[in-house]
Amino acid sequence: MLLQDSFKFLLLTLSLLPATLGSRGPIVNTTSGSYIGVHDADNNVDVFKGIRYASPPKRFTPAAPIATKPEGLQSAVGFGADCPQPPLVETGGVALGPPLQATNQSEDCLFLNIWRPASASIENKLPIQVYLHGGGLFEGSGSEWDGTGLVRRSITTHKPIIFITFNYRLGVLGFIGSAQAPNSALNVGLQDQRRALRWIQDNAANFGGDALRVTISGESAGARSVHLHYFFPDSRKTFRAGISSSGTSQAPGTVPCEWHDRPGGGYTILSNITGCGSGAASFRCLQDLPFDTFWPLALSTYQPPVGSRPPWSMVCKGPQGSFIDEYPSKKALDGDFLNLPIITGTNLNEGNLLIGANNFQASRPSSEYSIPPTSITWI
Ligand SMILES: *[C@@H]1O[C@H](CO)[C@@H](O)[C@H](O)[C@H]1NC(C)=O
Ligand SMILES: *[C@@H]1O[C@H](CO)[C@@H](O)[C@H](O)[C@H]1NC(C)=O
Ligand SMILES: *[C@@H]1O[C@H](CO)[C@@H](O)[C@H](O)[C@H]1NC(C)=O
Numbered sequence: 001m002l003l004q005d006s007f008k009f010l011l012l013t014l015s016l017l018p019a020t021l022g023s024r025g026p027i028v029n030t031t032s033g034s035y036i037g038v039h040d041a042d043n044n045v046d047v048f049k050g051i052r053y054a055s056p057p058k059r060f061t062p063a064a065p066i067a068t069k070p071e072g073l074q075s076a077v078g079f080g081a082d083c084p085q086p087p088l089v090e091t092g093g094v095a096l097g098p099p100l101q102a103t104n105q106s107e108d109c110l111f112l113n114i115w116r117p118a119s120a121s122i123e124n125k126l127p128i129q130v131y132l133h134g135g136g137l138f139e140g141s142g143s144e145w146d147g148t149g150l151v152r153r154s155i156t157t158h159k160p161i162i163f164i165t166f167n168y169r170l171g172v173l174g175f176i177g178s179a180q181a182p183n184s185a186l187n188v189g190l191q192d193q194r195r196a197l198r199w200i201q202d203n204a205a206n207f208g209g210d211a212l213r214v215t216i217s218g219e220s221a222g223a224r225s226v227h228l229h230y231f232f233p234d235s236r237k238t239f240r241a242g243i244s245s246s247g248t249s250q251a252p253g254t255v256p257c258e259w260h261d262r263p264g265g266g267y268t269i270l271s272n273i274t275g276c277g278s279g280a281a282s283f284r285c286l287q288d289l290p291f292d293t294f295w296p297l298a299l300s301t302y303q304p305p306v307g308s309r310p311p312w313s314m315v316c317k318g319p320q321g322s323f324i325d326e327y328p329s330k331k332a333l334d335g336d337f338l339n340l341p342i343i344t345g346t347n348l349n350e351g352n353l354l355i356g357a358n359n360f361q362a363s364r365p366s367s368e369y370s371i372p373p374t375s376i377t378w379i
Contacts, residue, residue: 026119027073030203032066035076039118043152048114048207049143050080053166053199054192056108059287059294060176060185063110063195079104080111082141083170084295086302107173107291112166112196115147117155120162120208127213128162128204130197130239134220134247137189138171138302138313162209164200168192172298177257177316178267180283186257186322187315190232193225194323197238214239219347221313223247228315230338231331232323244344249328257316266311270301 025036026046037048051074054063084105120126129150133140147163154161168174174189197216204211216239218226226242227249260267271278274297276285286294301311315324331337 025077028076028114028203028207030206031069031199033069033074034072036073037076037114040148041118043148044118044155045148045151046114046116046118046120047148048076048116049078050111051076051114052080052110053112053196054110057110057169057188057192059107059173060181060188060283061287062184062188062191065195065199079113079141079143080167081106081109082143083107083109083167084173084291085135085139085141085170086299109141109167109169110192110195111142112164112199113142113147114162114164114207115151116162116208117151117160120160122205122208124160124208125205125210125213126160126162126208127215128164128200128209128211130164130166130200130214130216132168132193132216132218132222132225133165134218134222135170136313137175137221137224137315140170140221142166162204162207166193166196168196172266172270172301172312175312175315176267176286177255177260177312177318178271178283179258179261180267180271180280181257182283183319183321185283186318187324190225190228190315190323193229194234194238197229197234198236201236201238212240215241215243217243217245218247219245220247223344224249224251226342227344228324228328230340230342231328231336232325233338239340241341242343244342246345246347246350248344250332254315254317254324254327254329257318257322259316260311266301270298273297273300 025038026048027034027036028048030051032052035048035051037046039046052066055066057063081104084107117124117126131142131145131147133142133144135141142165145165147165150163151161169189169192174192175187176185197214200209200214201211204214216226216229218224223244224247226244227247229239230242231249259265262268268278270276271282271286274286274289274294276282276289316322317324317327319325
């Protein structure tokens with residue numbers, strides 16, 4: 001009897017031990033299910049990679065939250081797939097930050113990653129920095145950024161934070177534009193960002209964060225996105241401040257969605273080369289093509305002569321319900337944007353990256369610059 005009781009006591013004690021002390025990783029319960037991550041003892045950081053913030057999205061359709069939580073523990077040990085994107089060389093793109101390693105690509109790519117001080121819990125209510133990756137809205141991924149150093153430093157400076165990155169749909173899959181596209185199909189890449197920010201609101205407390213103290217930050221296309229969330233706010237408050245580095249909602253400029261329907265426009269070419277035709281049925285046809293058929297053809301629209309810039313990297317001004325229903329420049333003029341703190345600026349000498357004017361690039365033959373001069377505005 002006595003033995004049995006102490007055995008029970010031991011079991012109870014063991015089950016109450018923080019997960020990080022055992023051989024298993026830290027566990028976090030979320031609206032997408034329970035995830036087990038990795039405890040990085042050297043840096044005093046818990047890492048959760050590849051958490052789903054939405055259901056696998058249907059092409060050109062806004063992503064929905066996870067409807068039914070999966071049973072059991074999900075692994076949050078490795079990054080989820082990156083959103084489909086062209087190899088760097090094909091677009092003449094520029095790697096901003098660490099080299100892109102987007103070797104594992106899938107349309108099922110709506111994942112986020114969390115770095116937090118080890119064992120942060122519901123009582124801690126730590127501020128959260130969300131980082132929106134750059135890449136011209138046609139490349140990049142949340143897996144490019146490692147929050148370990150930042151979070152470790154935040155601990156040593158006694159201002160601990162949680163750092164989050166995520167993937168959002170890119171290029172044609174995130175930013176298709178056409179008069180044939182329903183309003184909801186426009187700017188789904190930005191809608192994904194909004195979805196991720198809502199997920200963070202719903203789950204912040206469970207991973208030790210404070211939903212009321214979320215700062216959105218980003219560089220390049222991520223910086224543009226930060227501005228766009230100020231101009232086109234969610235009906236729900238999802239952040240309290242922003243940091244925008246080297247990008248604005250005004251550049252490269254917003255065009256009407258029909259711009260893609262002009263002769264030589266992205267949609268015109270894409271619907272033609274896929275055999276989807278030009279009429280009202282073309283959109284549904286593009287949506288239903290198997291990915292393996294669709295993607296190589298879609299990629300070919302990223303190259304000149306279709307446009308000297310990838311045709312799908314920019315947002316388009318569409319009707320109500322399309323995320324961008326007005327020109328951001330008009331909104332700026334009208335003072336119609338979120339009145340929240342923001343740090344905004346440009347990285348010193350970043351333009352050199354694009355024009356090849358700095359020393360190391362100037363010493364390379366110009367044939368190595370795959371960026372045509374006319375395209376330098378799109379990053
Ligand atoms: C997660 O949920 C499970 C089942 O509801 C519960 O037993 C566990 O204590 C929770 N874990 C955390 C870290 O909240
Ligand atoms: C690729 O991504 C899928 C889906 O997120 C994931 O399950 C798989 O482990 C990844 N594979 C590699 C090699 O990283
Ligand atoms: C594609 O364009 C060519 C040349 O204009 C035209 O002949 C052909 O019918 C088009 N194909 C489709 C499916 O629209």
